[in-house]
Amino acid sequence: MESEGGGPLATSSCSGATFHVREPFVLPCRTKWCKDRMSSRPSTVRVFVRVKPTPNFAHEIIRFGEDNKTVDIHIKKDDRLGVVNNKRSDWSFKVDGLLHNASQDTVYDTVAKSVVSKALDGYNGTVMCYGQTGAGKTYTITGGTENYQLRGIIPRALQQVFKEIEGKSDQSITVRISYLEIYNETLYDLLSTVPDAPAPDTQMTIVDDAQGVIIKGLSLHLASNEEQALNLLFEGETNRMIGSHILNKNSSRSHCIFTIHVESHSRIISDAKYTISKINLVDLAGSERLGKTGSEEQVLKETTYINKSLSFLEQTIIALTDRSRDHIPFRQSKLTHALKDSLGGNCNTILVANIYGEVSQLSETLSTLRFASRMKCIPAESVVIEHYDPVRVARNLQKEIDHLRQELAVRDTLTNHARVSYEPFNESQIAEINAQVRRYLDGKVDEIDILNLRQIQEIFNQFKLILSQQEKAAEARLRQKYTLIDKTDFVTVTAAQKAGLLDADGLMVGEVDGHSFGIGVAPVSSKASSSLSARKPKSRKSKERSSPVSRKEGAGSPAPAKELEAFSPSKSNLLTASARELDLKETVIKEQPEVGSLDLQPAESTVKEERSLSSSPPPKPSAFEDFKAERGSELNRIFKENKAILADRKRKLKDVTQRINLIKKEMDDTSHTLNVAKVEREKQGEYINEEGQVIIDEQEFILIVRLKDLKKQYRADYEELQDLRAEVQYCQKLVDQCRQRLLTEFEAWYNESFVIPEDMQTLLKLGGSIRPGLIPANKLLELGEDEQERLERLQQELLMEVPGSLPFHNARSNVEKKYKYSRAAAQITPSKKKPSLITSTVKNKPPSMLSAA
Numbered sequence: 001m002e003s004e005g006g007g008p009l010a011t012s013s014c015s016g017a018t019f020h021v022r023e024p025f026v027l028p029c030r031t032k033w034c035k036d037r038m039s040s041r042p043s044t045v046r047v048f049v050r051v052k053p054t055p056n057f058a059h060e061i062i063r064f065g066e067d068n069k070t071v072d073i074h075i076k077k078d079d080r081l082g083v084v085n086n087k088r089s090d091w092s093f094k095v096d097g098l099l100h101n102a103s104q105d106t107v108y109d110t111v112a113k114s115v116v117s118k119a120l121d122g123y124n125g126t127v128m129c130y131g132q133t134g135a136g137k138t139y140t141i142t143g144g145t146e147n148y149q150l151r152g153i154i155p156r157a158l159q160q161v162f163k164e165i166e167g168k169s170d171q172s173i174t175v176r177i178s179y180l181e182i183y184n185e186t187l188y189d190l191l192s193t194v195p196d197a198p199a200p201d202t203q204m205t206i207v208d209d210a211q212g213v214i215i216k217g218l219s220l221h222l223a224s225n226e227e228q229a230l231n232l233l234f235e236g237e238t239n240r241m242i243g244s245h246i247l248n249k250n251s252s253r254s255h256c257i258f259t260i261h262v263e264s265h266s267r268i269i270s271d272a273k274y275t276i277s278k279i280n281l282v283d284l285a286g287s288e289r290l291g292k293t294g295s296e297e298q299v300l301k302e303t304t305y306i307n308k309s310l311s312f313l314e315q316t317i318i319a320l321t322d323r324s325r326d327h328i329p330f331r332q333s334k335l336t337h338a339l340k341d342s343l344g345g346n347c348n349t350i351l352v353a354n355i356y357g358e359v360s361q362l363s364e365t366l367s368t369l370r371f372a373s374r375m376k377c378i379p380a381e382s383v384v385i386e387h388y389d390p391v392r393v394a395r396n397l398q399k400e401i402d403h404l405r406q407e408l409a410v411r412d413t414l415t416n417h418a419r420v421s422y423e424p425f426n427e428s429q430i431a432e433i434n435a436q437v438r439r440y441l442d443g444k445v446d447e448i449d450i451l452n453l454r455q456i457q458e459i460f461n462q463f464k465l466i467l468s469q470q471e472k473a474a475e476a477r478l479r480q481k482y483t484l485i486d487k488t489d490f491v492t493v494t495a496a497q498k499a500g501l502l503d504a505d506g507l508m509v510g511e512v513d514g515h516s517f518g519i520g521v522a523p524v525s526s527k528a529s530s531s532l533s534a535r536k537p538k539s540r541k542s543k544e545r546s547s548p549v550s551r552k553e554g555a556g557s558p559a560p561a562k563e564l565e566a567f568s569p570s571k572s573n574l575l576t577a578s579a580r581e582l583d584l585k586e587t588v589i590k591e592q593p594e595v596g597s598l599d600l601q602p603a604e605s606t607v608k609e610e611r612s613l614s615s616s617p618p619p620k621p622s623a624f625e626d627f628k629a630e631r632g633s634e635l636n637r638i639f640k641e642n643k644a645i646l647a648d649r650k651r652k653l654k655d656v657t658q659r660i661n662l663i664k665k666e667m668d669d670t671s672h673t674l675n676v677a678k679v680e681r682e683k684q685g686e687y688i689n690e691e692g693q694v695i696i697d698e699q700e701f702i703l704i705v706r707l708k709d710l711k712k713q714y715r716a717d718y719e720e721l722q723d724l725r726a727e728v729q730y731c732q733k734l735v736d737q738c739r740q741r742l743l744t745e746f747e748a749w750y751n752e753s754f755v756i757p758e759d760m761q762t763l764l765k766l767g768g769s770i771r772p773g774l775i776p777a778n779k780l781l782e783l784g785e786d787e788q789e790r791l792e793r794l795q796q797e798l799l800m801e802v803p804g805s806l807p808f809h810n811a812r813s814n815v816e817k818k819y820k821y822s823r824a825a826a827q828i829t830p831s832k833k834k835p836s837l838i839t840s841t842v843k844n845k846p847p848s849m850l851s852a853a
C-alpha cells in the first residue's frame, strides 16, 4: 500500500495483529516486546471495532477487509483534514473482529459471552467501550432501554450469569452488583439510593488489595436472580449523571463501571476452596477532543476531566505495552486506578472501539483506532485465584483428626494398647510428668514408662524446662556469690587484668585453659571465713578417694587496695564486686563441657604453682577420673553402655540408608529401561489382543515385576529407616541426659568432698538423708558468710539503688538471714529412702496419671 506522500508503509504487529502505518507514525508500544510475546503466543486484550450505522458512511475513505478483521483508511489529498499529517494518508488497523451492521445479539455473542462464561469459572473479565461521544458506547454496553431486542451487554450478561448458575448444581454461586461512576475525578455510587446502601455522601477510595483493586465505600448488592440484578441496573441508570452536549444530548460525560461480583463455593462439603471473580462492564466517556465540542463552561470542565482521564488511560496503556517500564502509573487517575485489575494482567479484557464512520468524524475515528491498536498489545492472561474457606478447612482438618484417631484406636486394640490416650495433656497431667521427671532426676524412680509419642515429647519438654530452671538458678547463685566477667568485654577484662583478677591470657583464677571443658577453683584467701581457712586436710571419704586428692587451702594473693579502688561502683559495679570477692578469695569459673567427651583433661600451667598449696581442693580433671572409677562408676558404665547403643543404632541407620539408596538407584534404572522398552514397543507397533489389551514381551514383563518388588522393598526399608531415625534421636537424648547426670553427680561429690566446710557437713549430716554435696556449695557457704562480708555485699547492691535506704536494707537482710537459717534447719529432716543414682535407661512402667487416662 502506497501513500500519497510515497513513503513506505511501516508494519507493526502484536499478538497476531498487524497494523500498517506510514512513517513517521510509529506506535510507541511493542516492537521488541510484541515480537517476544508473539513467539510464546500469550493472550492479550482482544479488540473489536463496532461501527455506528449512518447513511453518510465514508465508503471512499473507510474500508473493511474481507477477513472482517482489518480497517483500512485511505484519505485522498483533497479529503485531508487539517489535523492529519500531510505525509500520512493510509492506515491499516488489524483487530480481532469487526462489528459492522451487527445486531446487539451478535455483538454480545462475539464480544461478551465467553468472558461471562469464564467469569463463572473464576476468571476476571472486562468489556469496555471506547470511542467518541455518540459513537454508540452506551448503546453497546447498556443498550436501548425501550426495546428488549435492543438491550445491550449488561442486561444480557446478567441473563447469562443466572442461566449458567442454574446449570451449575454442584456450586453455590453468589452474585453481587456494584455500579460506579467517575465524574470529574470524583467517585459516585450509582446504587447509593438502594435501601441498605451506605449513605450517599460516604467517602469512597480506591485501594489496592492482595486480591485486587477494591473501592472502599462502594455499595455491593446481593442479587438472587436476574430480575433483582436488572432492578439494580435500572436504578443505577436513573442515577447516572447526564450532561448536555451539542453532539448528543443524551450522551454521558462520565465513566461508568457496572460490576458483577461472582463468588463460587463448591457444594461438596469437603471442598474448602472457593473462587471470587469480577465482570467489569465499562462505558467510558466520549473520547473526542476539546475543540470539537464547542462546549460551554460546565461541559468544558467535564471535557477537560474526561480528556485528562482518557489521556492517562492512554499513558497507562503505553506503559503497559512497554516491557522496559517497571512502574505503571495506574494511580494517576481514578479511572486507571479503578481499572487496574482489568488492564494489569489477570483479566480477560475486551475492548470495543466504537467508531462513527462519517467524514466529519474521521480524525476521531483514527484516534479511536490507534487507541484500540495499543490496547491490543496489552497482555491479558487471566488465572483463577482460589481462596480457602477457613471454616471449612478447620472442619476438614477436624474430620481428618477424628479419622486418624479412629485408625489409632483400631491399631491399639489390635496390638493390646487400648488404654493409651492420645488427647493433648491437660495442666495437671503435665504437672504430673514434671514431677515424674524430677523424681527420676532425683533418683527416686528408676524408670519412666513410655506410652506414646506425645508423652515422650512432654517428658523431653519437662527435662528441658527443669534443666533451664536449674541453669538459671545456678547462674543466679553464682552471680550472687561471684562476679562473672564477659570475656568479650575488653575494657572490663583489661581492668580486671590490671587489678590482678585475670592473668594475661584472660583467665580467671582457677580457670582451666586450652580445653572445651574447664573446671577450676580459686584459692581460698587468708581472709576467708575461719571455718574455711582453719580447715586441715582430712581423711573423710577416703574410701571414695583412692588417689591422694585432698582438700587444700588456697593462698592467692589479694589485689592491692589501690587497684581495687579502680573498681568503684561508678566505674564498674561488677568489677567492684570482683574486688570484694577477691577479698573472699574464692572464685569459681565453670564452662560447659564439649558434648562428645567427658574426659576432663588436666590443665597445664593454668592451676598455678603458688595457688596449688597443699590445702587446695584437687584439680577437677583428676578428681573426675577418681569419681568415674568409684562413686560414679555405675553411672559411667550406663553412660558408656548408652553411648555404645547409640553408636550401634547410628551404624544401622547408615546401613539402611545405603541400602535404600541402592534400591532407589535400581528402581530408577529399571524405570528407565522400562520406558525405553515401551517407546520401542510403541514405535514398532503394539500387539493388542481381542480384549483390547496390549501384549508385552517377557523381558518387559520381568522388568515390571522387578520394579514392583523393588518398590515394595523400598517402602519396607524406608519404614525401617524412619524407625531407626526416631531410635537414634531417642538414644542421643538418653546419652545427653546421662552425661548431664554424671556431671551433676560429680559436682555434688566434689563439693561434698572438697569444698563444703566440715562444720556444715556435720550440720547437714544431722539431718540424715541429705547429701551435702547435692546442695550447691556456694549456697551452703553463704550460710557461713560473716556479718562483715554480708554487709559489704549489701552495700554494693545498695549503691546501685538508693544510697539512703541502707538502714532499711540492713534490717531486711537480718530478717532474711534468720529466715534462711530456720528454713535450712527445717529441711534437715530424716528420710526413709536413700536417694540413688540412675541405674537404667527408660523402661516400660506407666506414669500414674497416664494409666488413669
Ligand SMILES: Nc1ncnc2c1ncn2[C@@H]1O[C@H](COP(=O)(O)OP(=O)(O)OP(=O)(O)O)[C@@H](O)[C@H]1O
Pocket (backbone or CB within 6 Å): 051, 052, 053, 131, 132, 133, 134, 135, 136, 137, 138, 139, 140, 144, 248, 250, 251, 252, 253, 284, 285, 286, 287, 354
Ligand atoms: N449500532 C447502533 N445501532 C443503532 N443505533 C445506535 C448504534 N450506536 C449508537 N446508536 C445510537 O446513537 C446514539 C448515541 O449512542 P450512545 O449514546 O450509545 O453514544 P455514546 O458513545 O454512549 O455517547 P456518550 O459518549 O455521550 O456516552 C443513541 O441514540 C443510540 O441509540
